[in-house]
Amino acid sequence: MRRTSICIGILFFILTDYAWMQNTGYDIMERALKRSSIKTMQADLKLVLETRTGDTREREIAFFSKTDPSTDLTKMLMKFVYPKDVRGTGFLTIEHADRADDRFLYLPALRQIKKIASSGSGGNFMSSDFTYYDIGTPELEDWTYRLLGEETRNRRLSFMIEALPKSQQVLDETGYSKIIRWVDQTDLSMFHSEYYDKSGELKKKLDVEKFTLINGVPFATDMVMQDVIIEHTSRMTFEDLEIDIPISDDFFTPRYLQREQ
Amino acid sequence: MLRILTGGLILLGLTFSGVRGELDIAGRLKTFSAINPNDVYRWDKLYSQVQLNFSGRTGDRVGYRADFVARYDYLSDQGATAPRSTGLAIYPAEMYLDYYGKWLDVRIGQQYLFWGRADWVNPTDVFNPWDYTNMSSDIEDYRIPIPAVKASIYPVWGHLEVIYAPRLIPDKLPVPFSPSVADNRLAMGQSGVRFARDLSIVGWSVYGYHGWRKKAELEETILTSDDRIVQVFRFHSLDMVGADFIFTGEKWAFKGEGSFNFSDDRSGDNPTIINDNFFGTFGGDWIPNDKFSLNLQGSVRHYFNYDKASESQRLLQLNLQHFIPVYETTGYSVSNVIRYKVTNFINLQSVAVLNLADRDWFWLPFLSWEMADATHLTLGGLFFDGPTGSDFGNSAGADEVFLQLSTSF
Numbered sequence: 001m002r003r004t005s006i007c008i009g010i011l012f013f014i015l016t017d018y019a020w021m022q023n024t025g026y027d028i029m030e031r032a033l034k035r036s037s038i039k040t041m042q043a044d045l046k047l048v049l050e051t052r053t054g055d056t057r058e059r060e061i062a063f064f065s066k067t068d069p070s071t072d073l074t075k076m077l078m079k080f081v082y083p084k085d086v087r088g089t090g091f092l093t094i095e096h097a098d099r100a101d102d103r104f105l106y107l108p109a110l111r112q113i114k115k116i117a118s119s120g121s122g123g124n125f126m127s128s129d130f131t132y133y134d135i136g137t138p139e140l141e142d143w144t145y146r147l148l149g150e151e152t153r154n155r156r157l158s159f160m161i162e163a164l165p166k167s168q169q170v171l172d173e174t175g176y177s178k179i180i181r182w183v184d185q186t187d188l189s190m191f192h193s194e195y196y197d198k199s200g201e202l203k204k205k206l207d208v209e210k211f212t213l214i215n216g217v218p219f220a221t222d223m224v225m226q227d228v229i230i231e232h233t234s235r236m237t238f239e240d241l242e243i244d245i246p247i248s249d250d251f252f253t254p255r256y257l258q259r260e261q
Numbered sequence: 262m263l264r265i266l267t268g269g270l271i272l273l274g275l276t277f278s279g280v281r282g283e284l285d286i287a288g289r290l291k292t293f294s295a296i297n298p299n300d301v302y303r304w305d306k307l308y309s310q311v312q313l314n315f316s317g318r319t320g321d322r323v324g325y326r327a328d329f330v331a332r333y334d335y336l337s338d339q340g341a342t343a344p345r346s347t348g349l350a351i352y353p354a355e356m357y358l359d360y361y362g363k364w365l366d367v368r369i370g371q372q373y374l375f376w377g378r379a380d381w382v383n384p385t386d387v388f389n390p391w392d393y394t395n396m397s398s399d400i401e402d403y404r405i406p407i408p409a410v411k412a413s414i415y416p417v418w419g420h421l422e423v424i425y426a427p428r429l430i431p432d433k434l435p436v437p438f439s440p441s442v443a444d445n446r447l448a449m450g451q452s453g454v455r456f457a458r459d460l461s462i463v464g465w466s467v468y469g470y471h472g473w474r475k476k477a478e479l480e481e482t483i484l485t486s487d488d489r490i491v492q493v494f495r496f497h498s499l500d501m502v503g504a505d506f507i508f509t510g511e512k513w514a515f516k517g518e519g520s521f522n523f524s525d526d527r528s529g530d531n532p533t534i535i536n537d538n539f540f541g542t543f544g545g546d547w548i549p550n551d552k553f554s555l556n557l558q559g560s561v562r563h564y565f566n567y568d569k570a571s572e573s574q575r576l577l578q579l580n581l582q583h584f585i586p587v588y589e590t591t592g593y594s595v596s597n598v599i600r601y602k603v604t605n606f607i608n609l610q611s612v613a614v615l616n617l618a619d620r621d622w623f624w625l626p627f628l629s630w631e632m633a634d635a636t637h638l639t640l641g642g643l644f645f646d647g648p649t650g651s652d653f654g655n656s657a658g659a660d661e662v663f664l665q666l667s668t669s670f
Contacts, residue, residue, distance in 0.1 A: 049605060083634040084287055114378070115507050255415055
């Protein structure tokens with residue numbers, strides 16, 4: 001089943017069309033999401049995980065993705081670079097429109113590629129506070145939107161948009177009963193979001209701390225997700241980000257997962 | 262010869278790629294200590310080892326990897342698993358060259374070759390021997406790499422793997438089950454072929470293998486003129502055809518694997534040689550959330566042309582009844598792997614296998630704490646039991662409680 005397009009959708013929420021005065025929450029979200037037209041992406045992704053006691057661990061991942069514009073389906077390949085004990089671990093996800101994603105894991109210790117359960121979009125991304133859903137492009141039609149009002153936050157005049165899951169399936173897959181997004185009225189970038197769990201409690205907060213202009217489009221390249229229940233935070237940063245570079249389809253196959261370098 | 266040739270080629274690769282700045286050096290430092298609660302010498306293992314990995318590429322077509330292990334064992338031969346090498350030992354682990362073609366990849370050299378999609382019980386996993394004297398939470402400790410050539414061919418409709426290993430390297434068993442064998446293992450090659458395809462939510466493979474059992478079988482006992490009993494062991498051939506599959510969903514996976522194994526004793530008349538048999542396993546993974554996963558498998562082994570009563574009678578006639586176990590015609594076993602993430606940086610894992618026929622079992626629980634990036638402290642236990650001659654009964658008494666500290670760099 002197609003759920004999320006995993007080409008780092010949180011990077012895309014920018015609009016240059018300022019005819020927002022008559023917008024509903026749906027209109028704003030629709031325009032924001034339609035900006036996401038990236039075909040390929042390559043980046044060094046860094047994750048810093050921090051517990052409530054201040055204990056931190058770092059992860060560094062070589063990240064590649066490719067989206068078919070005709071189907072909006074994405075292939076993603078990741079290789080762990082750091083820490084060194086998991087270096088070479090590879091992870092390949094291939095989205096499908098009509099069934100669960102294919103997921104392949106290469107564990108260097110086993111010298112073997114394993115086809116694994118897709119585990120759903122609500123699963124945590126690399127043990128961080130980001131889920132696969134959080135880092136994917138949200139499916140516009142999976143949610144109903146309501147404009148809650150305006151608020152100045154971080155010195156940015158913004159819309160507050162509430163998103164509610166349209167179906168039980170969306171609720172089950174994402175684990176979110178509600179998401180509230182703060183959208184900048186100037187450029188419609190989504191710089192803050194709050195995620196509520198199935199019981200309606202505030203679960204996580206996302207802050208985008210840095211946008212980087214690449215090929216004329218601003219991307220969120222530094223963001224912090226905080227789990228307010230277990231008081232755990234994850235910072236995700238993108239370095240050496242390149243978009244729409246040629247990457248062969250052959251690269252997104254299990255064969256390439258096991259190559260040493 | 263193959264090892265020397267590969268080593269030479271890798272050294273050449275290291276030299277050239279080092280000059281061109283493509284050489285990558287990594288490593289792992291580990292200290293392992295274990296006590297054996299059943300042994301009069303409680304300190305069973307205490308060693309430190311450093312593993313250095315050299316890898317890189319020369320151009321787009323050729324890659325290489327060479328791992329060297331230097332281990333210093335602090336204990337003299339005294340534990341249940343003695344004799345082990347003591348003092349300093351330096352040896353290569355994996356050492357191979359890779360060629361990457363358009364539709365063909367070739368790996369030549371000392372390498373791991375793991376077959377099968379099931380977990381822990383793999384009927385088709387016949388190439389790499391086991392080191393039962395060095396069981397730990399690291400697969401590189403308890404599996405032994407072998408010199409081999411592997412060609413992986415990638416047509417659009419699947420993946421074909423062809424393997425040739427020129428010599429037999431047997432399982433390493435605790436004394437007194439590691440006999441010296443007179444067979445010329447250099448002339449005992451192994452070869453295999455595997456075709457795999459992942460189609461939609463189903464992945465499957467078929468296998469063929471011609472080679473040898475990794476455990477020598479007792480052939481006869483001889484009473485010498487000076488009243489010593491000499492046991493004669495011999496390796497026997499193994500031909501295997503097998504298949505596996507995996508069927509994946511959102512939070513689960515079903516998997517199965519089976520093999521028909523053909524031995525030297527096709528008629529089933531020779532009690533010292535294992536009979537032809539079928540070995541199959543079926544089970545699945547359940548992953549309800551990110552913290553917990555459960556793997557459960559059931560396995561069956563059925564011997565053909567086998568009669569337990571007549572087998573016992575023949576062993577009695579050969580005076581081998583105390584040395585060779587008599588199996589049930591059909592034996593069952595169960596295994597499970599449980600993984601639980603206690604916190605973000607602490608993981609608990611338990612692996613257990615129970616053979617129902619012989620009641621022999623193996624259990625490996627361990628707790629691993631990621632103390633810092635790439636640094637782990639692991640506390641675990643390793644327990645065996647079962648009748649002599651059974652798979653895990655051979656290691657009964659070699660139980661361990663271990664503590665391991667490792668860091669990668």
